[in-house]
Structure formats: C-alpha cells, structure tokens
Amino acid sequence: MRRSFLWTRIAVVTLVGVCLVFHAHIGHVWASQPIVIGGSLPLTGEFAETGKLIERGMKFWAQEINERGGLLGRPVEFKIYDDESNVGKAVTYAEKAITVDKVDLLFGGYPGTAARAVMPVAEKHKYVYVSMGGHMKSFEQGYTYSFGAPPLMGEWWYEGFFQWMETVPADQRPKKAAVYTMNNPVGASLTGSIQKWTKKLGIEIAIDEKYNLPLPDATPLIMKAKQLNCDMLFANGFFGDGVMMIRAAKALDYNPKVILQGIGSVVPAWIKELGKDGDYVFSGTSLYNKLNFPGNDKLNAFAKKEFQIDGYPLYFGFGYAWMQALAQGVEGSKSLDQTKIRDWLKANKIETIAGPMKFDEKGLPDPINFCTQLINGQVELIWPPNVRTAEPVYPKPAWK
C-alpha cells in the first residue's frame, strides 16, 4: 500500500514537471511565432508603382514594430500576394489569405475598386479590414469590420477648400462655376459637396457636365467655360484629362479665379510633367507628409534616406497609417480575436500620421478636410489652419 502510494506520488510529480516544461516550451514557441498579416497588393500591372509604395510603407511599419518587440510580444510578418492590379484577383487572394493561409490579420489593398471589393469578403469572414475603402458608397453597405484610416473619400475631397473659401469675403469669391466631371464612381463622389457648398456660398453653377474617359479633347469644354465667364473651374478627373484641361485653359488664355482638380493633381507626375503650369491648382487629400501629427517626421527622415526625396510619398504613408490603425486595435484589445479588435476600434480613439481618429458605425473617422494648393511646384496645405504650410494664392495669377 505504502509502496503504491509512493509510486503514485512520483508519477504525479513527474507529470507536473513534464507539464511545466511542456507549457514553458509551448509558451515560448507561441510567443516567438510570428503574427502573419496577409492580403494582396498590385505589385505588377497598372497600379504597380503605387502598390509597391504601400508595401514599403507597411514593411517600414513592420520593421519598426519588430524592433520594439513586436505586436503582443510576437514578431509580425507579411504574406503579400501580387494581384496584378486585378480586382478579381484581389478578392481571390483575400479569400485565400483568410481561408487557406488562415492569416492572423488582413491588410488593406489598393486601389479603391479593389478595397471596395474586398470589404464584403472581410465582412463575410469577420476579419477587420483597414483600408482606403472605395469612397462613401463602400462604407454605406452595413459592413461592421471595415475601417477607413484614413479613407480616400471623394465626398470629403473639397470640404477643406470650401471651408477656406467661406473665410474669403463674399465679394471676392467666384461668382460662376464650370463643373466638368469624369463619369465614374470617383467623379460622382466629388459632385455632392460641390452642389452643397456652391449653393451655400452663393456661387452659380453655369456648366455641369460629365464626360466619359478617355476625354477626346478639352478645348471645347474650356472654350464654353470661357464664353460663359466662369471664374471657377472644377476639373474633376484623373491625371490625363486633368492635364488636358490645364493645357487647354492655358492655350485659350482662360484665367478663372480658381481651378480645382480632383484626383490627378495629387500625383507627383502632375508637378514633374506640367511644371509651372500645374501651379495654383487646389485639391484635397486625406494624408500628406507635411502634416504636423506625430510620426510624419520619422517617415520623412526615412524617405530622405531611402528614396532621397523630401517628404514621404503619399501611398507609402497610407500603407503605414493603415497598419498603425490595425496595430492599435490589436494592442488595445490585447487580442487577435477579430471581433474584439473591431469593438475596440469602434470604441476608442486612435492616433495616426493623418491625425487622431474616432470611428463611427460605418468605420469612418470625422470628415477629413485637408485642402491643398500647388504653389511653386510644392503641394502646400492650406486648410485647416492648424496644419497650414503656406498662404493660399488667390485669385490664380494669369498664365505666363
């Protein structure tokens, strides 16, 4: 009996010892097991240049967080698929990352058409998806796991400009506007705020036309605006059609008080290719390297060292900012449980290089109202006043 009791005690002690050793080992393995963040980016094809910048921004974030000891004490690593700038493939790879690779987290994709298509996939599998989204419509589908941090939102694009214009004395404001908008969802997203604000500021819309891409020629459009004495021109298009408008305006010596250009003027090629003719164009953005929020200096220093440029490229910043938001959700909820991350993000304020953000039920922060103007070949922040980097040039000087 006594002998049997002794053996039982030895067995229990051995078992406890084995369990302790095993637990310690497993704990160690789990702690060193990387957190895998998966998804796709357009690394080849039409959007490759931008996709690669986003990838660099994400990897810079990963390098930084790994040097600080990782996320939840675990290193992070990416599993990035190349969707070849194809929306269908972006959806397929998002499904694959979630269901086959069983990644811990999902990262945001590009462009807006891909992000918009991946949002329902993320929702179906209950994965938090922080991206630029695909304008307001994509955030109005009832998705609960998608966040725009920051989003690229056409509906907010001109908010900052109009808020600034409101500060201009009424007698100095433009009187008549010509609005030319590309006929696609991006163009459509810009028009609502134009209607709302021009009415509020007493600016008459004399021309409101849509055109399909590619725009064959901008000369008749500019001629019409000139004939009707429109002193405000909205060129709501991409780079190609935006450039045609500017060139035609210069050729026809059309000098409105203000030119707003939707999306095309925020790409570096606008300044590089148009030179001085690209100056004084107003636009909007949801992120910029001259913002004075914490983190921008660090990114700019990295860009200077890595790319030999002053100021990080916009999409490098987007990649970084989306990961910043996702990481705060993970660290705040202290979990990789997607619902806990989502709930934490919905309930708390986060800090990003685009500024502090608090999300609403759509997963959107308060409207971002950065207004930009190209002055002497530099994109300057005009509005809101707390981020202003230069005084606006208004009215636009005549063409030289």
Place this chain on the structure above:
Amino acid sequence: MAPNTKVVYPGQMNSTLVIQSLISGVMMGSVYALLGVGFSLTWGVMKVINVAHAAFGLLATFMAYSLLQAYGVDPVASLAITIPLLYFGGCILYRTLLIRITSAKAVIVSSMILTFGIAIILENGMLLVWGADPRLLTTSYTSKVFVVGPFYFQYPPLIGFVMSIIGVMTIHLFLKRTYVGKAVRAAWQQPEASQLCGINLRRISTITFGLAVATSGAGGVGMGLLYSFEPHSHNLWLIHLFLVVIVGGVGNVLGTALAGLIIGIITGLSMAFLPYQWVNLLTFGLLMIILVVRPQGLFQSEV
C-alpha cells in the same frame, strides 16, 4: 438638380463652339488615322493583325520623351531616330517570329496571339525602363495657339495633323507609285504569280511589316503630343486603331485616313450637340452599325 445650377444645354451652343469642336475632332481623328495606317496595312495586306502596333507606337513616344528630357530633342525630330529603329525592329520581328505563322491557315488568329504576347513584353519592358508614372511631351510650343478669328488651333494637335497628312500620303504614294510598293500589292494580290515575275515575297513582306511598324512611331508621337501616356496606354490606343481601320476598310490607307477624320468629326459634333458622356457611346455605336451594314468597312481595300 440644385437651384444654383444653371446648366447650358446643347441647344444653347453657338456656332463658334460648334466649329471649334469640329476643329478639335478633326485634329484628333487625323492622329488616330496616322497611328492606324500601318495597322491597316499589315492587316489588309498580310492578314496579320498586329496587336502590338500601338505598343510600338508607345515605345517611340517614350523614346521621344527620353530624348526630349535628356537632350531637348523635339519629339517630331526624334522620329529621325525612332522611325529607322522601329523599321529595323519590325523587320527583325518579322524574320524571326512572324514569318513562321504567315503560312498558317489561321494566320489572323495566330498573329493576334503572337503579337499580343509581344505587346505584353513591350509593356513590361516600358514599365521597367520608364516606370508606371504618366508622362507628357511638353515642348516649347505645347501651350501655343494659332488664332484664326474666334477659333483656336493648338500647336500640338496642329503638328499632329500635319504629320498625319505627310505620313498617310507617304504610305499611299509608296504603295501606288514606287516599284517596291507595287510589288507589295502584287505579292499579296497574287502571291504565286508575283513570285513567277521575280518578286521576292519574303523580302517584300519584311519591308511591309517594317514599314508598318515604323509608321506606328509617327502615330505614337502624334498621340503623345495630344495625350498623357503611360506603359499601358497602348491598350486604349488599340481600341481606336480597330475603330479607324474597321470604319475605313482594312488595307485601305486613304480609307483609314478618312475614317479618322469621320470619327473626329462625329466626336467633335457630339461634343458640341450632345452631353459629353454620350461621345464614346455614339462613336462606338457607329462602329457597330458599320460592322453590321458594311462589314468590309466604308472603303474597299487598296491591295
């Protein structure tokens, strides 16, 4: 519509705007024609649909861009370098690859597949060398205008128009007046008989293909003077190539030129009288009607 909106409807157009729209359309259409001439030639004469034609044109545009940026060479002057390069490139391409499929039964389909692959290689090569950023050919005359009364003629489209006339007439006269040109036509009208007359079919085919590829260079620079371009722009240009060639009649050089002008006029008139968003709908609607009514195009093949 918001109460502050007072939209100008097409009915309110004035004659100046209508004529200006027409001028713009004609200038634009002529450049499409220049780009389309070589495409029409290989399709109509050799039954080779060179899907890479616009990509070759784009390559010349990028080369013109680099020469302009690095040495200040005018894009039109750069053609002195790019056209011979494209000609020899076209000849080599024909001799090494295309010659293997020209005797195939389904030469049209085979050539489309083969040249599609070449277009992809060219596009990726351009991406590698020039990157994905959009580019512009900005010259000293880019924003200059020639004013006639109330009408504006911007220099770049005007230069494109002149280039188009010269290019189309050169190809037309080459085919009609020169021995080699006549041999080209003979070789493809009666391959066996022409060979009996001493025409070297292989040599003639090589010249034809080289020449067609060379004309894409002029068309590409013409397009570059009008529009921004990036490595995948050739896909868009290709759509217009099909449009002008099908409307003009495959293999008809002057027909292609006229088709370019017709499409330009239709585009110009639609810009003047219709909402701008209808322009492409109308243009491609026209293509469908022509395909149904006259599948051979508006004009007969010249060869």
